Amino acid sequence: MGHCRVDGLSLPPVGNTLEAYPHPPLHHMSNKPQAHTDYWRANLRILGCLLALWFTVSFGFGILLVEPLNSIRIPGTGFKLGFWFAQQGSIYAFVLIIFYYVRRMNRLDREHGVQED
Amino acid sequence: MSVRDWTYAIVVVSFALYIGIAIWAKAKTTKDFYVAGADVSPLANGMATAADWMSAASFLGMAGIIAFQGYDGSVYLMGWTGGYVLLALLLAPYLRKFGKFTVPDFIGDRYYSQSARIVAVFCAIFVSFTYVAGQMRGVGIVFSRFLEVPVTTGVLIGMAIVFFYAVLGGMKGITYTQVAQYCVLIFAYLVPAIFISIMITGNPIPQLGFGGQVAGGEWLLDKLDGLHQELGFAAYTEGSKAMLDVFCITAALMVGTAGLPHVIIRFYTVPKVRDARISVGWALLFISILYTTAPAVAVFARTNLIQEVEGRAYSAEAGTAKPVPAWFKTWEGTDLIAWRDKNDDGLVQYRAGAPFEGKPAFVEGLGANGERLVANAKTDNDNELYVDRDIMVLANPEIANLPAWVIGLVAAGALAAALSTAAGLLLVVSSAISHDLLKRALRPDITEKGELLAARVSAAVAVAIAGVLGIYPPDYVAAVVAFAFGLAASSFFPAIIMGIFSRRMNKQGAVTGMVCGIVFTASYIIYFKFIDSGPGSQDRWWWGISPEGIGAVGMLLNFAVALTISKLTPPPPQHVQDMVDSIRIPAASRKEG
Numbered sequence: 001m002g003h004c005r006v007d008g009l010s011l012p013p014v015g016n017t018l019e020a021y022p023h024p025p026l027h028h029m030s031n032k033p034q035a036h037t038d039y040w041r042a043n044l045r046i047l048g049c050l051l052a053l054w055f056t057v058s059f060g061f062g063i064l065l066v067e068p069l070n071s072i073r074i075p076g077t078g079f080k081l082g083f084w085f086a087q088q089g090s091i092y093a094f095v096l097i098i099f100y101y102v103r104r105m106n107r108l109d110r111e112h113g114v115q116e117d
Numbered sequence: 118m119s120v121r122d123w124t125y126a127i128v129v130v131s132f133a134l135y136i137g138i139a140i141w142a143k144a145k146t147t148k149d150f151y152v153a154g155a156d157v158s159p160l161a162n163g164m165a166t167a168a169d170w171m172s173a174a175s176f177l178g179m180a181g182i183i184a185f186q187g188y189d190g191s192v193y194l195m196g197w198t199g200g201y202v203l204l205a206l207l208l209a210p211y212l213r214k215f216g217k218f219t220v221p222d223f224i225g226d227r228y229y230s231q232s233a234r235i236v237a238v239f240c241a242i243f244v245s246f247t248y249v250a251g252q253m254r255g256v257g258i259v260f261s262r263f264l265e266v267p268v269t270t271g272v273l274i275g276m277a278i279v280f281f282y283a284v285l286g287g288m289k290g291i292t293y294t295q296v297a298q299y300c301v302l303i304f305a306y307l308v309p310a311i312f313i314s315i316m317i318t319g320n321p322i323p324q325l326g327f328g329g330q331v332a333g334g335e336w337l338l339d340k341l342d343g344l345h346q347e348l349g350f351a352a353y354t355e356g357s358k359a360m361l362d363v364f365c366i367t368a369a370l371m372v373g374t375a376g377l378p379h380v381i382i383r384f385y386t387v388p389k390v391r392d393a394r395i396s397v398g399w400a401l402l403f404i405s406i407l408y409t410t411a412p413a414v415a416v417f418a419r420t421n422l423i424q425e426v427e428g429r430a431y432s433a434e435a436g437t438a439k440p441v442p443a444w445f446k447t448w449e450g451t452d453l454i455a456w457r458d459k460n461d462d463g464l465v466q467y468r469a470g471a472p473f474e475g476k477p478a479f480v481e482g483l484g485a486n487g488e489r490l491v492a493n494a495k496t497d498n499d500n501e502l503y504v505d506r507d508i509m510v511l512a513n514p515e516i517a518n519l520p521a522w523v524i525g526l527v528a529a530g531a532l533a534a535a536l537s538t539a540a541g542l543l544l545v546v547s548s549a550i551s552h553d554l555l556k557r558a559l560r561p562d563i564t565e566k567g568e569l570l571a572a573r574v575s576a577a578v579a580v581a582i583a584g585v586l587g588i589y590p591p592d593y594v595a596a597v598v599a600f601a602f603g604l605a606a607s608s609f610f611p612a613i614i615m616g617i618f619s620r621r622m623n624k625q626g627a628v629t630g631m632v633c634g635i636v637f638t639a640s641y642i643i644y645f646k647f648i649d650s651g652p653g654s655q656d657r658w659w660w661g662i663s664p665e666g667i668g669a670v671g672m673l674l675n676f677a678v679a680l681t682i683s684k685l686t687p688p689p690p691q692h693v694q695d696m697v698d699s700i701r702i703p704a705a706s707r708k709e710g
Contacts, residue, residue: 035706036698043701047206054202058195058371063364066188070354077328078336083354086191087183087412088324091198091405098205098398105210105394114702116389 039112046104050097057093062086123525124263131301131529132278135536138297139282139290147565150287150572151218151548152385157292159392163399165295165537166383168302170197170374170404172248173255173535175411176302181506183415184422187345188356190415192363196370198401198408203375203610205397209384211617213393214700218385219545220378220609221553227616228624229693231558236631238553240608241378245542245549246586247601248379249579252539253587256532262451262511263528269588275536276584283540283547284576291540292386298533303406305530308523309513310410313417316517327413331420341416344423349469353419365666372672373602376610379541382548390703418509421516426502427467431456431486438464444515449489452479453505456488459495470498477503543583547576603642603664607634607671615679620697622679625686630679638671 061069062085069082079088109115118126144150157165175197183190215223220241225234253272260271282290307323314326318337331337342352351357374380383400384393426445430438448454455477456465463486473493480492491503514523551571556563563571608631615622615630642664645654655663662670688694 033706036702039706040701050202050206054199058199058367059364062191062195063360063367074328077325078330078338079328080338080354083188083191083338084328086188087194088327088409090195091409094198094202095398095402095405097202098394098401101206102391102394102398106391109391109703113706114704116391116704 035112035114039108039114042108042112043105046101046108050101054094054097057085058090062090118521120521120524121264123522124528125525127522127525127529128264128532131297131533134297135278135294136281138293139286142282142286142289142293144285144287144289144569147552147568147572148218149289150569151544151552152382153287153289153292155216155386156388157386159387159396160399161292161296162383162387162392162396164299164403165292165386166380166396166400167403167407168295168299168533168537169383169541170380170400170538171299171302171407171534172538173252173259173531175407176306176531176534177255177259177507177510179408180411180414180418181509183412184419184509185506186356187351187353189358189363190412191356192366192370194408194412196367197374198405199367200371200374201397201401201404203371204380204384205394205401207614207617208375208381209393209397210390210703211700212381212613213384213387213390214703215696216385218382218552219548220381220613221549222557223616224609224612224627225553225557227693227696228612228627229690230624230628233612233624233628233631234553234558236628237609237612238549238558240604240635241549241553242546244377244601244604245379245545246582249539249542249546249583250586250590252535252542253583254590255535256539257587259528259531259535263524272584272587275532275539275587276580279536279540279543279583280577280580283543283580284573287547287572287576288382288386288544291537291544294540295537298537299403301533302530302537303403305526305533306407306410306510308526309510309517309519310414310417312517312519312523313421313513314413317417317420323410323413323417327416337416337420341420341423344420348423348427348467351469353416359661362661362663362666365662365669369602369606369666369668369672372610373604373606373668376605376608376613377601378545378549378605378609379538381609381613382545383541414513415509418513418516422504422509423467425516426465429465430463431458431465431488432463441465442516444512447515448505448508448512452477453508453511455479455491455503457491457495457501457503458484458486458488459499459501461485466499466501468498468500470500471496472498472500472503539583543576543579546579547572550575550579600639600642603638603668603671604635606668607638607675611672611675611679615676617697617700619680619683620694621683621688623683623686623689626679626681626683629682630675633678634671634675637674638668641667641671 061082066082066086070080072081074081074084148154179193182193212223221234221237224237253275256275257268257271260266260274261268282294310323311321314323315321318326318329318331320326320329329337331340338354342354345353387393387396425442428438429441431441433440445454457472473491473495475493477491478493480490482490484490514527551568555571556568611634612627612631615627645664649657
C-alpha cells in the first residue's frame with residue numbers, strides 16, 4: 001500500500017501515509033485467512049440487524065406508522081407515541097444502537113482475532 | 118452590569134480561550150494539520166465532531182423551524198441525527214482503517230482514478246463553501262444583534278478568530294477549540310431551556326417538560342394543538358407535508374450528513390478503528406443533548422408566543438386588553454417582529470398565513486399605536502403578525518426573565534456554534550487544495566514543508582473567501598443548502614459505501630454513478646429552486662418530492678447506475694481489491710486461517 005497506481009500514473013510512496021497503517025495490509029486475496037471472511041460475514045449480519053432497527057424507529061415509527069401510533073399515548077405524559085418517536089424516541093434509539101454496535105464489534109474483533117494491539 | 122457589558126465580557130473571555138488553545142495546539146506537520154496527528158482521544162473527538170456539526174443554524178434556527186412546522190420539523194431532528202448511525206456502522210471504522218487524510222483521498226485511491234479524485238475535490242469544495250457562507254453570515258448577525266456593531270465588522274472579527282486557529286493550528290487547533298466551543302454552546306443552550314421548562318411545566322428537564330402538564334393540569338402538547346386549531350393553524354403534532362416527501366427529506370438529510378466531508382474527516386483524527394467507532398457514539402450523544410432539547414424549546418416558545426401575544430393590545434393605553442410583553446417591542450426594534458394592524462383595533466391578531474408579502478420592509482414613521490410601519494403589500498388573510506423564526510431561541514432568556522448574563526451566554530453560544538462549524542469546513546477546503554489537488558495530483562514531489570505551507574496559505578485564502586461570502590451573501594444561500602445535502606447524498610455517500618462493501622465496484626461504475634447522481638440531483642434542485650420556483654410549482658414536483666428530498670432519489674440512481682455499469686466492465690485491479698480487504702478488518706488476524 002506504500003505506492004498507489006492511479007490511471008496508469010504511478011505515484012511515489014507518500015512519506016507519512018505508511019505510519020497511518022498500524023498493521024501491514026494483506027497481500028493476496030487468495031491468501032486471505034478464513035478468519036477474515038468469517039469476520040466480515042458476522043459483521044454484515046450485525047449491520048443488517050442494527051440497520052433494520054434504525055429504519056424501524058425512524059422511518060417506520062416516526063413516519064410511515066406515525067398516524068396509527070399517534071392514537072396511543074405514552075402513559076403519564078402528553079406524548080402521542082408516533083410524534084414522540086419522530087421528535088425524541090428515534091434519537092435516543094440511534095444513540096443506543098451505536099453504543100451497542102461498539103460493544104458488539106469490540107467483542108467480534110476479539111472473537112476473530114482481528115483486534116488492534 | 119448591563120446586557121451589553123455581560124455579552125462583551127463573556128464573548129471576549131470565550132474568544133481569548135479559543136486563541137489560547139490555538140497557540141497551545143500549533144500544527145507542526147501536515148499530519149497535525151490534516152488529522153491532528155491522528156491521536157485525538159475518542160471522547161474529545163466526539164465533542165469536536167458535535168461542535169463541528171452543530172452550526173449557527175442548529176443553534177439559532179432549528180428550534181424556530183420546528184416551532185413553526187410542528188411535526189413536519191421532525192425531518193431535521195431525525196435526518197441530522199440518524200446519519201450518525203450510518204457513519205458509525207458503514208463509514209467511520211473503515212475510513213479510519215484506510216487511514217489517510219481526506220475524502221478525495223479515499224475516492225481517488227479506491228477508484229484508482231485521478232479524474233474521480235478531481236471530481237471529489239470539487240464536490241468537497243463546493244459543498245463546504247455553500248455551508249460556510251451561512252456560518253460567517255451567522256457570526257456577523259450575532260455580533261450585530263447582541264453587540265450593536267455592523268454585520269461587516271462582526272464578520273471581520275469572526276474571520277480574524279478563525280484565521281488564527283485554523284491557519285496556525287490546522288485540524289489540531291480546530292479540534293481542541295471545538296471541544297471548548299462545544300462546552301460553551303451546550304451550556305448556553307441548556308440554561309435558558311431549563312428555566313423555560315420550569316416556568317411552563319414545572320419540570321427542570323426540558324425533554325420531560327415537553328410531555329408534561331401546564332398549570333391547570335392540561336398536557337402541554339394538547340394545549341398547543343388546541344391553540345393552533347383555534348387560530349387556524351394545522352395541529353402542531355400532525356403536520357401537513359406529504360408522507361413520501363417527509364420520508365425522502367429525512368433520508369436525504371441522513372445520507373447527506375453521513376456524506377459531508379467535514380464530518381467524515383473527523384474520524385481520521387483518532388488513533389484506532391475502535392476509537393473511530395466509539396467516537397461516533399460520543400459525537401451523537403453530545404449532539405442529541407441539543408437535538409432532543411430543541412423540539413422541547415420549540416413547543417415552550419411556540420405556546421408562550423401565542424399566549425403572550427395573541428389578542429393583546431400593542432399599546433398599554435389602548436384600553437381593556439392586556440398589553441404585549443416588553444420583548445415584543447425589543448425584537449420589533451431589531452426587525453424580527455412586525456405587526457400590521459389590518460382591522461385597526463389596536464390588538465395583535467395572530468392567525469395562519471403570512472401577514473404581508475415577503476420579509477418586512479420597515480419604513481420611517483409610526484402607526485396609530487406607535488408600531489413600526491412596513492411597506493409590504495398586505496395579504497387578504499386575518500393574520501397581522503410577522504415573527505422571524507430565529508426569535509424562538511434568541512428571545513428565550515427574556516421570555517423567561519433570566520438575568521442579563523444568560524443573554525450574553527446565548528450570544529457566546531451562537532458564536533461558538535458558527536465559528537466551530539466554519540473552521541471545520543475551511544479545513545476541508547484547505548486540505549482539498551493542498552493535499553488532494555497539489556500533493557496527490559499536480560505536484561507529487563512537493564516537500565512536507567512545502568505542503569504544510571500550501572495548506573496554511575489555502576486555509577487563509579479560504580477564510581478570506583468565506584468572509585466575503587459572509588459580508589456579501591449571495592441571495593441564493595438559503596436555497597443552496599439543499600444542494601450541500603443533495604450533493605453529498607447523491608455523490609460521496611454511495612461512492613464510499615460501494616468502495617467498502619463491494620469489492621467488485623470499479624472506477625467505471627463509481628464515476629458514472631457519481632456523475633448521474635449529481636447531474637440528476639443538481640438539475641432537479643436548480644429547476645425547482647430557480648427556474649420553476651413560483652407558487653404552484655409544488656404541483657409539478659415529481660411524485661410530490663421537494664428539492665430538499667430529491668437527494669434520496671439521486672442516491673438510489675447512483676447506486677443503480679454504478680452497480681449496472683460495474684457488472685459490464687472489468688473488475689478493479691488486484692491491489693485495489695486487496696485494499697478493500699484490508700480496510701474491512703481492524704487488524705490482520707493472528708489466528709490460523
